[in-house]
Amino acid sequence: MRYSLTVLHSLTCLTLLNWILPFLLTQGAAADQPIEPDLPPLTSEQDLTQLSLEELMNMEVTSVSKKPQKLSQAQAAIHVLSGEDIRRMGITTIPDALRLVPGLQVARIDSNKWAVSARGFNDRFANKLLVLIDGRSVYTPLFAGVYWEAQMVPLQDIDRIEVIRGPGGTLWGANAVNGVINIITKSTQDTQGAMASVTYGNEERGLGTLRYGGKAGDALAYRLYGQFMSRDSAFQEGGAHDDWQLGQGGLRTDWQPDTNDTVTVQGDYYQGTAGQRITTPVPADAAPLAPANLTTVNEDVKLRGGNILFRWHRLLSDKEDFTLQAYFDHVGREEASLYEDRQTIDLELQHHIPWLAHHDVLWGIGYRLTRDETRGNELFRLSPSDRTVDLMSGFLQDEMSFFDDTFTVTIGSKFEHNDFSGFEYQPNIRMSWKPNSDHTIWGSVSRAVRTPARGEHDVRLRVVPTPATAPVSVAVVGNHDFEAENLLAWELGYRIHPTSTLNLDIAGFYNQYEDLRTFDAASPPPTITLPFSNKMHGHAYGVEVLAQWQAHPDWRLQATYSYLAMDLRLEDGSTSAEKLREGASPSHQATLWSRMTLPWNLEFDWDVRYVDSIRVAGSPVDGYFSTNARLGWRPTPQWDISLVGRDLLDNHHTEFLPTFLATQSTEVQRSIFLKTTWQFDMP
DSSP, X not given: OXXXXXXXXXXXXXXXXXXXXXXXXXXXXXXXXXXXXXXXXXXXXXXXXXXXXXXXXXXXXXXXXXXXXXXXXXXSEEEEEEHHHHHHHTOSSHHHHGGGSTTXXXXXXXXXXXXXXXXXXXXXXXXXXEEEETTEEOOBTTTTBOOGGGOOOOGGGEEEEEEEESOOHHHHXXXXXXXXXXXXXXXXXXXXXXXXXXXXXXXXXEEEEEEEEEEETTTEEEEEEEEEEEEOOOBOTTOOOOOEEEEEEEEEEEEEEETTEEXXXXXXXXXXXXXXXXXXXXXXXXXXXXXXXXXXXXXXXXXXXXXXXXXXXXXXXXXXXXXXXXXXXXEEEEEXXXXXXXXXXXXXXXXXXXXXXXXXXXXXXXXXXXXXXXXXXXXXXXXXXXXXXXXXXXXXXXEEEETTTTEEEEEEEEEEXXXXXXXXXXXXXXXXXXXXXXXXXXXXXXXXXXXXXXXXHHEXXXXXXXXXXXXXXXXXXXXXXXXXXXXXXXXXXXXXEEETTEEEEEEEEEEEEEEEEEEOOOSOTTXXXXXXXXXXXXXXXXXXXXXXXXXXXXXXEEEEEEEEEEXXXXXXXOOOGXXXXXXXXOSEEEEEEEEEEETTTEEEEEEEEEEOOEEETTEEEOOEEEEEEEEEEEEEXXXXXXXXXXXXXXXXEOOOOOOSSOBOOOBEEOEEEEEEEEEEOOO
């Protein structure tokens, strides 16, 4: 009861502030005429807060069809976070930005680890969500997931984040099963001059970014940046060891030698540490892991990596173009349970061409080579320790338009061959109907696959015992016959723009899963092995709602709600604990975000979020409310100051628990920080 009253009191205060502040400041401004005019944004990009809702619906996205199209016409459940949205959120990491996307499940495990997924199966290594940064995949093929603690894109350089909920395998390939997150950075033309940003607070112990953008002639623009961050440990009784330090630098050049060609070269390098407290075995043999043979240690996981990407885009005509992209990516990681050194080379050619009167064809081919080096220990090892893996792919998609482009049908498929499960195909059919400019109805049927990870094929992981299993040695082992997981997804969506001040976006889905991952005992005590297998199937269904209301030219409200239901079923004879994954994602989530631009160059933004209770590996995690607030001031067009408070409703709360490795879970704490950004026009 006391908690509910606290939530109600906080919401009431925030609501009153939204109504009282505009009145008081308007009165003050009237008494002190003249009012300063609205300031332009700190960069040369268009300020999306000044766009009408209709203009926002007509903004171009590329992730659904790999070509520019209006958001309102996209045949998928897509949501876009603009760079201005990210600035106004008052966040310091990409996962925190994703919390306001309907249908995404985002939870902090400790100070530097996250569980991020779409439409269920949430985990630290959520294996059904593909994440890209400027077309470069950051999905690790070792554990099938994302090391979020190593993804440090400067937030000021993000142009937008396009989030697709639902399958994207036809264009993006394997592992784009439940969703795709595509992080797109700004062109160097939009980051000219110098920029410096500093953040400091009780949890964010330091976040500094320096950037410089310039030109070499009229055709070549570039930028250089450096960034460092340090975050304090989260909360845990008896102390925690999950502090986080990371530094990163990089460059990007955009060269346009003529009106038809654009060449981009960019690269990054990062290095840092992520603290964790982990329970590991002491002996170096196969004896049972009795509690006496276990130790809990504090360690600083060493992170390092770098990448370089080349992209050439050429216009062949007004409606025909091709893109050639190649990148090299290196990931290094060293901790008590894992040593990994991985190199990836990826090549892709894409060609977009009109055909006949009503066809728009997109096709492409790709090749990816990944080589890793690992080192085994008492807890975790791979056999063989080093492996090179090839992935070959091709796709073909045809978009057909009828009845003056009011009805569109898209048919296509991805074809891939990988070294673990062989040949895979991922077809889909998507349709949309626009009876008029304010209404869009769309639907799709898609097949997607999640190919086996290196770990599922080659791993031997000794399970840290519980009191019930302490006398027995238990190990999860790889299986060379492990198959790809399959999804057949049905989606239906409706977008409506009933008035100039209101947008509504509704998406429903029904997912049918086959050959889901399990592991069952294959040998009796005292040494039990649990090989990976495909003995589970099930379904999930839900609905996601987004509403945007322009209550005033300077005040926008956004509300989201999502519902998810999952039912996973084991085959006869299986007792795998993987069935517990159906409880790891909340059934209900809701957010309300208010973004207000005030006189005197002030900004007041806040959001409240509700997340339903979950069960992680059978252990309960309570649902919670969370509130964040930001007060910003722009004293000059080049200077931005923000005071931000996050997770303000309680001192600390749990959001998720470790499942893969026996690391310590910690609780998210209330944080307050000050952020200031300067923009300098250079001669």
